[in-house]
Amino acid sequence: MSVVIPFPKRTAPVIDMADECDIDIFTAVDLAIRDLREISEIANEVGRARARECLAMLENAYAVALEA
Numbered sequence: 001m002s003v004v005i006p007f008p009k010r011t012a013p014v015i016d017m018a019d020e021c022d023i024d025i026f027t028a029v030d031l032a033i034r035d036l037r038e039i040s041e042i043a044n045e046v047g048r049a050r051a052r053e054c055l056a057m058l059e060n061a062y063a064v065a066l067e068a
Helices: 025-042 045-067
Strands: none
Touching (some): 025 045
């Protein structure tokens, strides 16, 4: 059974990133890795564990893609 981690409500309006800029998959993964590192430092234990799992998966996929 999975655990759903609620994120705080956004206080600033959400900007549609697709309209603002186009980024490649490497940039998107790099940004996600950065965000997951930050989340893993501030979340509760369950959130930290989940963020570390996602971080490890993305870092591995990123490294493999860079080698290709």
